[in-house]
Structures are given as structure tokens and as C-alpha cells.
Amino acid sequence: MSDILVMRDLVGGYGDANVLQGVSMRAAKAEIVVIVGPNGAGKSTAMKAIFGLLKVRGGSITVDGTEITGWEPNRIVEAGVCYVPQVSNVFREMTVHENLEMGAFLRTGDLSAAYDRVYTLFPDLKERRKALAGNLSGGQRQMVAMGRALMLEPKLLLLDEPTAGLSPRYMEQIFQICRDVRDTGVTIVLVEQHAKQALAFADRGYVLAAGANRHEGTGADLLADRDVADMFLGG
Amino acid sequence: MGALEIINFYLVPGIVIGSIYALGAVGITLVFSILRYAHLAHGDLATLGAFLALGAVTLGGVSPYVALPVAMVLTAAAAVMIDKAFYAYLRERPKIVTVMASLGVALMVRAIVQVVWGVDSETYTRGIVRPDVWFGIRLRDRELITIFAMIGLVLALHVFLQQSKWGKAMRAMSDNPDLALLSGVDNKKVVMLTWIIVGGLCAAAGVFLGLNYELKAMMGWTMLLPMFAAAILGGVGRVEGAVLGGLIVGIAEEMSTLFLPTEYKAATAFAILLLMLLVRPTGLLKGKVL
Numbered sequence: 001m002s003d004i005l006v007m008r009d010l011v012g013g014y015g016d017a018n019v020l021q022g023v024s025m026r027a028a029k030a031e032i033v034v035i036v037g038p039n040g041a042g043k044s045t046a047m048k049a050i051f052g053l054l055k056v057r058g059g060s061i062t063v064d065g066t067e068i069t070g071w072e073p074n075r076i077v078e079a080g081v082c083y084v085p086q087v088s089n090v091f092r093e094m095t096v097h098e099n100l101e102m103g104a105f106l107r108t109g110d111l112s113a114a115y116d117r118v119y120t121l122f123p124d125l126k127e128r129r130k131a132l133a134g135n136l137s138g139g140q141r142q143m144v145a146m147g148r149a150l151m152l153e154p155k156l157l158l159l160d161e162p163t164a165g166l167s168p169r170y171m172e173q174i175f176q177i178c179r180d181v182r183d184t185g186v187t188i189v190l191v192e193q194h195a196k197q198a199l200a201f202a203d204r205g206y207v208l209a210a211g212a213n214r215h216e217g218t219g220a221d222l223l224a225d226r227d228v229a230d231m232f233l234g235g
Numbered sequence: 236m237g238a239l240e241i242i243n244f245y246l247v248p249g250i251v252i253g254s255i256y257a258l259g260a261v262g263i264t265l266v267f268s269i270l271r272y273a274h275l276a277h278g279d280l281a282t283l284g285a286f287l288a289l290g291a292v293t294l295g296g297v298s299p300y301v302a303l304p305v306a307m308v309l310t311a312a313a314a315v316m317i318d319k320a321f322y323a324y325l326r327e328r329p330k331i332v333t334v335m336a337s338l339g340v341a342l343m344v345r346a347i348v349q350v351v352w353g354v355d356s357e358t359y360t361r362g363i364v365r366p367d368v369w370f371g372i373r374l375r376d377r378e379l380i381t382i383f384a385m386i387g388l389v390l391a392l393h394v395f396l397q398q399s400k401w402g403k404a405m406r407a408m409s410d411n412p413d414l415a416l417l418s419g420v421d422n423k424k425v426v427m428l429t430w431i432i433v434g435g436l437c438a439a440a441g442v443f444l445g446l447n448y449e450l451k452a453m454m455g456w457t458m459l460l461p462m463f464a465a466a467i468l469g470g471v472g473r474v475e476g477a478v479l480g481g482l483i484v485g486i487a488e489e490m491s492t493l494f495l496p497t498e499y500k501a502a503t504a505f506a507i508l509l510l511m512l513l514v515r516p517t518g519l520l521k522g523k524v525l
Contacts, residue, residue: 051417077419085417091410094403102407105400106419148418 004029004064004156004187005050011058012049018057019045021211025189027156027204032178032188034202034219036195038231042211043191044086047158050189051083052076064155078106082149086160086191089145092134096125099133099144103151111151117184118147121177139170143177150181157181159190163197175201199223207231239371245489251378251447253485254385258440259458260465260477261389262433268409268472269429272330276317276341277437277462278455283344284310284438285445285454286352292359299359300380303442307435314434315427317344323426341456349452357450381443388439389478392432396474401428409472460501461488464508470518480518483507 005027013019019042027033035043048054050061052073061069068076073083082103091099100118104111119126122143128136133144142162149157159178163171171194178188179201192198199205199219207215207228215228222228259281266274284306291302317340325333366373396402401424407415408425416422437455440462444454465484469476484504491503511518 073416074419074421077417083417085414088411089414091407091414093410094406098403098406101403102415102418102420105404152419 002029002064003027003062004031005033005189006062007046007050007059008061009059010046010049010056010061012054012056013045014054019054019211020049022059023049023208023211023213024059025206025213025216027187027189029155029187030182030185031204032182032190032202034198034205035189035191035208036198036205036222037208037214040210041208043208044160045211046208047083047160047189047191050076050158051081077152080152080155081158082152082154082156083158084145084149084160084162086164090133090136090141090148092132094133095130096133096136096144096147097129099148100151103148107152114151114153118150121150121180122147139166139173142166142170142174146174146177146181150186154186156187156189159188161191161193163192163194171197196223241493243371243373245493246486247372247374247378249486249489250482251381251485252488253482254382255440255443255447255481256458256461256465256485257385257478257481258388258436258443259462260469260481261392261474262436262440263462263466264469264471264474264477265405265429265433265436267466269405270322270333270426272333272337273463274433275334275337275459276344277433278457278459279341279344279348280310280314280317280434280437280455281441281444281458282348282452282455283313283441284434285441285450286348286357287438288442288445289352289357289359289450299442299446302359303384303439306442307438310438310441311431311434314430314437318426318430345452345456352450352452354452357445359446359450377446381447384439384443385478388436389474392436393474401425405429457501460508461485461504464504464511467508467518468511473518476518 003026007023007025010020010023011018023042023046025033035046037043045054049056052071056069060067063079063081066079068079091102094102100115104114124140125143125147128140133141136144146159146162162174166174182188199222202219204217205219205222206213207222209231215222215225259277263274263277266272287309288299288302288306291297291305292299321336321340322333325336364375364377366375396406404415404420404425405428407418407420408422441455444458461484465480466477468483469478469480484507487507488500488503491500
């Protein structure tokens with residue numbers, strides 16, 4: 001299996017402090033990898049590091065064989081990585097369709113296949129394509145955010161807590177969409193607070209603590225691990 | 236006083252000056268919603284545009300209407316250069332630093348105008364223009380052209396922002412700058428495009444002010460307060476609001492001379508601004524992003 005994402009011994013953080021103290025992970029093609037861990041473990045930070053949003057002081061990040069450490073975010077987008085932030089992840093004053101259009105900003109040529117693909121994954125959005133994204137419910141907004149990122153047909157999709165604040169029904173729906181997207185050959189790395197549900201649905205998982213790797217393995221293995229359970233799954 | 240007198244001596248001049256304010260206020264609102272600071276050199280950029288058109292009229296012997304697009308292009312270029320020379324370095328600093336820098340740029344641009352064209356009043360054309368009479372309403376060609384040019388420019392801007400790829404990128408940058416960057420929008424190009432549009436609009440405001448009144452080195456600076464009042468009145472970030480605000484401020488200024496001495500005209504804009512900030516700080520059309 002070829003690895004789409006390889007992160008080696010990453011050290012970095014905001015300002016002078018290093019939040020990440022040597023994090024390593026990899027994600028294969030068409031794989032869902034979930035990052036879990038207690039608050040402040042550096043989950044979101046690790047994800048932002050991939051996207052060049054913080055100072056990386058050591059280690060390396062490779063996407064599909066190309067080293068992207070220290071690149072500007074717009075070059076990383078061109079390299080086929082899309083990132084969906086946890087908050088303010090839609091253009092509120094633009095319509096659903098325009099949000100998707102912005103997602104495809106770097107693409108030229110006929111986009112109708114890309115729109116069809118996103119609207120097939122998210123039928124709710126097709127109905128509301130003329131609505132302003134800011135007027136949608138939280139779950140629908142999350143779908144717009146994911147749809148925007150998928151318009152670029154990325155190799156690697158990074159999702160920062162896509163289910164935060166959503167009802168269980170939407171959470172299940174978002175997970176199902178992740179599986180559908182994976183089955184089209186996209187690698188997904190996501191950070192999750194709902195560790196139990198996320199590990200149950202992901203192919204593999206990483207447990208971070210204090211800015212470093214603590215455990216890794218398939219979702220099922222991690223769920224069965226005594227130490228992981230004690231740490232934060234609530235016993 | 237009959238209705239026709241009110242229309243001829245107060246409403247028509249109000250709509251004309253209001254259209255000029257609208258052109259300026261649209262630019263102010265664009266800068267505010269995309270670059271997120273109040274641009275105090277806006278009026279003097281309009282002065283520069285007016286005098287660049289004067290240069291084309293005197294040197295090229297063309298009519299002011301031919302000089303208008305020339306002045307718009309030159310002022311757009313000047314706006315881009317000012318941004319690169321002064322504001323670009325301050326982009327990461329607190330916005331108030333850029334606001335203060337723009338005050339310095341205002342003084343500098345005005346000084347250049349005074350050095351090149353002198354401090355006396357100038358006009359594009361000499362002689363008195365007789366107005367045409369339409370059902371008792373007296374309109375000069377230049378007044379009609381001012382109003383229609385404003386409508387045309389604003390409509391063109393609206394279509395650009397709503398329909399074109401880069402117009403949408405400008406709206407995206409105003410809506411959520413971080414997400415626009417994550418979508419691959421080149422921030423620098425959006426900033427440059429914004430200054431091209433704002434420079435062009437400034438020049439149009441200046442040329443029409445010079446056409447309907449006269450050209451003076453202080454013409455733009457005195458227009459700054461009514462333009463800001465118009466932008467705030469309409470709701471910052473709303474192009475259509477800036478037009479509405481410009482017309483209201485312009486008409487209110489002219490109408491105020493019915494009750495108040497003419498010297499208080501400028502105070503009317505200030506009064507409207509204060510009243511609006513007290514009663515409805517978000518503006519008539521609720522302020523938002525583009």
C-alpha cells in the first residue's frame with residue numbers, strides 16, 4: 001500500500017512553545033485515520049501542522065511522495081490536500097453553490113462532474129443550493145464545508161472535529177459520508193472528540209497525549225486496549 | 236416655494252452630489268470589508284483622479300468624458316502603487332497603524348497635486364451651460380451623465396462581484412479570509428484587484444465633482460466625511476447600502492439649506508452620521524460582508 005501522508009517526528013507549535021513533541025503518523029491511500037486523545041494532546045495542532053498553519057521546528061511531512069514541510073497553504077492545496085477547519089468553515093454570506101465554487105477556485109475547465117459528485121454525496125445540499133450557507137443548520141453547514149473541500153478532488157482530506165456540536169443522527173451521517181468519500185479513493189485524516197464512535201468507524205487510529213504518540217493501531221484494537229480506555233474513554 | 240423650485244434647486248443638486256458621494260462610499264465600503272481598515276486617503280485619491288483628468292483635458296485637448304476613463308486607469312495604478320509602497324508592509328500590524336498611514340498618504344497625495352497643478356481653482360470647461368428643461372425640471376447634461384455613470388459603474392461592480400470568479404474571490408476574502416486562503420485564493424491578487432476598483436471609483440467621484448463644481452486641491456478631503464457618513468449610513472460592507480447612503484447624505488445636505496445657512500451643509504452629514512450611530516449602528520441595510 002502506498003502512503004499518501006507520512007509525518008515523521010514532527011516538532012512545532014504556536015509562538016515559542018512546542019505543542020508537538022515528536023508526532024509521527026502515516027495514512028495509506030483510501031484509508032480513514034482518526035486522531036484521538038485528551039484535550040490539549042495536540043490533535044488539531046498536528047492537523048494544522050500538515051497544512052502549514054504553524055511553525056514546524058523539526059521532522060518532516062510528505063504527501064504522496066513530495067515533501068511539503070514549510071509550504072504556504074495555497075501550495076499545499078495545489079498539492080491535493082484540503083483542510084476543513086472546525087469552526088467558521090463556510091462562507092456564510094455566500095450561497096451553498098458559491099461555497100462549492102470557491103472550493104474549486106484553483107480548478108479550471110468543466111466542473112459539472114465535481115458538482116454532481118458533491119451533490120450526490122450530500123443530497124440535502126442540492127435542495128438548498130441557492131440558500132446562504134450562514135442560514136443552514138450546523139449539520140448542513142458541516143456538509144457544505146466538506147463539500148467545499150471535496151470540490152478540489154483532493155488526495156488527502158483533513159477534517160478537524162467534523163462532528164463537534166452535532167446531534168448523533170448527523171454524526172452518523174457525516175461518518176457514512178466519510179466512508180463513501182474514502183471508497184472513491186480519498187485518504188481522510190480526522191480529529192475527533194467522540195473517541196469511541198470515531199475509533200469504531202475508522203480504519204486506523206492514533207492516540208496522542210501531551211504532544212506525542214501514545215498508541216496506534218486499528219480502531220478495534222485501540223478500543224480493546226486497557227490503557228486507551230483508562231486514559232480517556234471513560235473506563 | 237413650489238414643488239418645482241424644490242426639485243430644481245434642492246433635489247436635483249442633492250441627487251447629483253449624492254451620486255458622487257455614492258461612488259466614493261462604495262470604495263470606502265470595499266476597502267473596509269476586504270482590507271478591514273478605514274482608508275483616510277480616499278478623498279485625496281479622488282482629488283488626484285480629478286486633476287489627472289484635468290491633465291488629459293489640457294494636454295490632450297479631449298473632453299472631460301474622454302478624460303474620465305484615462306483618469307480612472309491612472310488613479311487605479313496610483314492606488315496599487317500606494318498600497319505596495321505603504322500599506323503592504325503594515326498588513327500584519329494592527330489596523331490602526333494602516334489608518335494612520337493612510338492619513339499620511341492623504342497629505343502626501345494632496346501635496347503632490349498642489350505642487351503639480353497649483354492651489355487655484357480650476358475647471359474642465361469654461362462658460363455657462365444652459366440646462367435643458369424636461370416638464371419644468373431643469374437638468375444639465377453633466378448632471379444626467381453623473382447620475383447615469385454612477386448607476387452604470389455600480390451595476391457593473393455588482394455584476395462583477397456576483398458573477399465573476401475573481402469577484403466571488405473578493406466576496407470570499409471579505410466573508411472568511413482564512414477559508415479563502417485554504418481554498419487557494421491568492422490574497423495578494425485580491426488586494427490588488429480591490430485597489431484597482433477603488434482607485435477607479437475614486438477617480439470617477441473626483442472627476443464628476445470637478446465637472447459639476449470646480450477642481451480644488453481640497454475638494455476630495457472635504458468630501459471624506461460625507462463619504463464615510465454615506466458608507467456607515469448604508470451599512471458598511473454593502474455596496475447597495477453605500478449608494479443609498481450617498482444619495483441620502485447628498486439630498487439631506489442640499490435640503491438642509493432650506494432651513495439652515497449654507498455653511499452648515501457639511502454639518503448635516505456629520506449629524507446624520509451621529510444619529511445613525513446612535514439609532515442603528517449597523518446601518519440602514521444591516522452591515523455585513525460583501
